[in-house]
Amino acid sequence: xxxxKRYTVLSFSTKCNVCTYPIPPSITRYHCPTCNDGDYDxxxxxxxxxxxxxxxxxxxGRNGWRRCPQSHRMIxxxxxxxxGGQKRVVVQGLVGGLALKDxxxxxxxxxxxxxxxxxxxxxxxxxxxxxxxxxxxxxNGPDTTGAAKGTRRKLNRARHNLGCISPDSTxxxxxxxxxxxxxxxxxxxxxxxxxxxxEETDEIMFPRGAEITEAENIxxxxxxxxxxxxxxxxxGYYANVVEEVT
Numbered sequence: 001x002x003x004x005k006r007y008t009v010l011s012f013s014t015k016c017n018v019c020t021y022p023i024p025p026s027i028t029r030y031h032c033p034t035c036n037d038g039d040y041d042x043x044x045x046x047x048x049x050x051x052x053x054x055x056x057x058x059x060x061g062r063n064g065w066r067r068c069p070q071s072h073r074m075i076x077x078x079x080x081x082x083x084g085g086q087k088r089v090v091v092q093g094l095v096g097g098l099a100l101k102d103x104x105x106x107x108x109x110x111x112x113x114x115x116x117x118x119x120x121x122x123x124x125x126x127x128x129x130x131x132x133x134x135x136x137x138x139x140n141g142p143d144t145t146g147a148a149k150g151t152r153r154k155l156n157r158a159r160h161n162l163g164c165i166s167p168d169s170t171x172x173x174x175x176x177x178x179x180x181x182x183x184x185x186x187x188x189x190x191x192x193x194x195x196x197x198x199e200e201t202d203e204i205m206f207p208r209g210a211e212i213t214e215a216e217n218i219x220x221x222x223x224x225x226x227x228x229x230x231x232x233x234x235x236g237y238y239a240n241v242v243e244e245v246t
Contacts, residue, residue, distance in 0.1 A: 015041070098229070190206050190212060213226050
């Protein structure tokens with residue numbers, strides 16, 4: 001038997017990949033999930049210097065897309081104290097979130113990107129066309145083929161506007177220059193765990209209490225969202241809506 005009392009909390013620091021100096025856990029840092037297989041951090045001073053010297057453009061800097069020198073979007077992470085030690089927390093998520101389609105080649109971690117128009121319309125990865133399963137006809141009302149209740153039905157998923165916008169409104173609000181950190185959409189808390197079947201590769205798994213972000217209502221029964229780097233579908237009745245980020 002292992003004596004649990006012999007376990008101690010480890011203290012450690014991360015080295016900045018630019019200046020190679022250690023970054024204390026109490027200091028936040030810029031983290032790139034793509035470079036160096038996800039092990040790439042930049043201290044605040046080095047990142048500000050990269051922006052000041054033009055190695056990172058203004059639009060891609062800390063007040064813009066927050067990109068690394070290789071033009072991948074970065075998050076800001078840190079550590080906070082809790083009972084038993086420290087835990088890693090995401091202070092600021094990806095600008096635009098995981099659902100935002102980036103023009104980078106995901107197979108090439110060193111591919112470069114240039115956002116010439118930060119005001120261009122955003123495209124979400126969940127906006128692809130979806131097909132109705134065999135036996136369902138979206139043009140003729142509900143499925144009458146005797147399919148089991150709760151069967152997933154896919155549809156052409158243009159993003160639904162869940163906000164209350166008056167049709168009589170003549171002035172559209174000014175669009176923000178950059179999307180918010182962490183993306184837009186519904187934020188939910190899972191009330192049950194969900195583990196999809198192995199063959200359902202377009203669904204996400206999550207434990208009870210998980211925070212699902214960037215979610216979109218697909219057809220009331222199914223939602224699309226992000227959790228722990230996953231992106232996919234999940235049954236809506238497994239989670240409660242907390243808020244909507246717009």
